[in-house]
Amino acid sequence: MTGGRRMIYEIRNYHYEPSAMTAYRTWATDIALPYIREHLDLVGFWVNLDEPPEVNGKPQDDLGCATVTWILRWDDIETRHSVMSRVFANDEWRSIMGRNPGVENYHRTEAKFAEQL
Secondary structure, three states: OEOOEOOEEEEEEEEEOHHHHHHHHHHHHHHHHHHHHHHOOEEEEEEOOOOOOOOOOOOOOOOOOOOEEEEEEEOOHHHHHHHHHHHOOOHHHHHHHHOOOOHHHEEEEEEEEEEOO
16 A cells, blocks of 8 residues: 555556467567566466366356466555556557567456455
């Protein structure tokens, strides 16, 4: 908590094309993550191992589990909206995304917001 307020966490899940994950991992490690770490409070960034997921309950849709997950920490949602629009709407980020191994490989992206109990 900062100033008596609970931090919020943004959990981002990407369903990125599994056959392109090797190139994505290199792009993320060498190009995207240095920029993200410089500008955002990144809790962690994970890519799936080549292990089948454990799924219980209702079946998943055709995309299955997300292949990339990352978590950001924020003081509040207003700060998140302000910072995200600034960090990802500039020429430097557009250049980084231009080197992505294929934006068409993002089958779905999800962002949800949570607080820690």
